[in-house]
Amino acid sequence: MAVISNKSLGKPVTRRAVLGFGVLGILGIAFGSAISDKLSGLFSKLSPNNPLSNILPGANGFEIYTVSGFPTESTSAYKLSVGGLVNNPVTLSYDDLLKLKATHMTKDFQCVTGWRVPNVKWTGVRLKDILDIAGVKNSARAVLFRSFDGVYTESLTINQAMRADVIVAYSMLGTSLTEEHGGPVRLYVAPMYGYKSIKWLSAIELSSTVVPGYWENLGYAVNAWIGRSNGRSDPPVD
Amino acid sequence: MHWSTAFLMLICIGSIVAMQIPSLMVFFGGRTPLRIVHIFSGLLLPFPLIYGFVKYKNSKFLKSDLRDLGHFSTDDFKWLKSWGKDFELRLNKFNGGQKANYAFMCGSIVIMIMTGIVMQSYTLLPLSFRIGATFTHKLFAILIVIVLAGHIGYAVFNYPSLKSMVTLRISRDWANAHCKDWVDSVDNENKDIF
Structure with a gap:
């Protein structure tokens, strides 16, 4: 040829x-x-x-992760239940959350897989304020979080949960939380890797021992401090 | 070789695009399956070429084609400088643009696999290497999509040459107009290609 x-x-x-x-x-x-x-x-x-x-390379965007799919819930149907070892179990609506004292933070979002989005604006209610409404019993040592996707769970110790930089967030990036970012309501645990910040938060349960969450059962650190866990050395969020 | 590489490349691009679009990601069963497909189709990318090189290392036809494709003659440079308008130049089977595309894609496959492997080394390598690899991987992903779009665009607008990639036949007039040197070099016994 x-x-x-x-x-x-x-x-x-x-x-x-x-x-x-x-x-x-x-x-x-x-x-x-x-x-x-x-x-x-x-x-x-x-x-x-x-x-x-x-x-764009170097533009620090979010990677959207989910282990289940993208569950949808309207703000009017949204309910957050607080139960377990509390004195008065409560169920809060989206409007109830908006009426509580708002906390604003501008902090980085650090994923355990390496990406980091700097200076994300967060608005929500301190988890501590919500726990105080329900009245945590002395026997409670840990908090379990559930997502309305029915799959994802997360955990914190009481001391971690009472930190001022742990919020139940309903606004992110200057707008109300979108479905892909975990809307209408998610958790934001500033000092820990992103997997702690459970999306589509629907239930908070107080218990006597820490119950490892979804990824923690698959090997991630239960105490997910940024830069001090999971074999990583990222700088802490400011 | 061309079509299996093209197939793997499209799987690579398709799987990563699907990962960026939440509804598509759910449709394909989430991030993990797409990630596996992406990694495997990426790692497989050089193998059609390697297979071709090994299997046909004694084939005069493929060997000369691959050598031609991999080398730029002075006429190829002139042709590129004229933006492909100078058909007075006596070109061989592949023009400068096709050769440039081939060179870029071969190099890019190397870079994508290198950086891709570093991106997967979560604990072995320092974080800054992984960030660097991610950056380089993303940058070349964009370049690949741009070059590939150009490649497909040129193929569609030069429809006879695209058709020849499928039918393995080409019209003598078209070949005479675009790659005279090659027409002259085709052996008598292979005239049925026209």
């Missing part, structure tokens, strides 16, 4: 491309993190809601 002419072959561009890209890859792995930091400064005006932030 086709046999190329005797004319000289010319420059071996593909071989050079393969070798060159190989070197580029090593440089990218070694220095890409610094370049990425520079670019994320450039892209910082981009809202994490903007779809571009998921596409």
Whole structure:
């Protein structure tokens, strides 16, 4: 069939491309993190809601994770039950949550798989305030959280749950929580990896011992402090 | 070789796009299956080429094609400089654009697999390497999509050459107009390609 002419072959561009890209890859792995930091400064005006932030490299967008799917619940149908070892079990509606004292935070969201979204605006009610309404019994040592997806669960010790930077959030990124981010209501545990911040929060149960959550049963650390667990060394959120 | 690589590349792109769209992600059974499909189709990407190189290392036809595809003659550079308008140049079977696409894709597959492997090394390597690998992986993902869109675009707008990729036949007029050197080099016994 086709046999190329005797004319000289010319420059071996593909071989050079393969070798060159190989070197580029090593440089990218070694220095890409610094370049990425520079670019994320450039892209910082981009809202994490903007779809571009998921596409552009270094733009620090959210990766959307779910273990079940995307359960939908309207704000009017939403109910948050607080039970277990409490003096008065309560069920709060979305409007009840809005009436409680709001806490605003602007903090990073750090995932245990490595990505981090800087300066996310959060609004919600301190978990402590909600637990105080229900009245935690002295025998309670831990808190179990359930999602209305029916699958995901999470846990905290009482001391962790009482921290000022742990909130039941109904607003994120300046708007009410979207379904993909865990709306209408999710937990936000600022000092811990993202898997603690359970989406689609529907129930809070006080118990005498810590019951490991969904990912914790699959090997993640139960005490998920950012930078001090899961074999990782991320800087703490500010 | 071309179509199996193309198939794997589309699976790679499709699976990662599906992971970015929540409703599609649920449709395909969540993140984990898509992730596995993405990783495996990515790792398999170089194998159609490697298979071709090994299996046909004694085939005069494929060997000369691959050598031609991998090398840029001075005419190829001139053709690229004229943005593909200078058909007076006596080109071989592949034009400079096709060769550039081939070189870029071969290099990109190497870079994507390297960075992809680093991205999976959660505990072995320092975090900054993984961030760097993620960045490079994402950057080249965008470049690949752009180059691939161009590749498909050129194929569609030069429909006879796209058709020849399927039928393995090409019209003599088209070939004479686009790659005269190759037409001249086709052996007598292979004239039925036209």
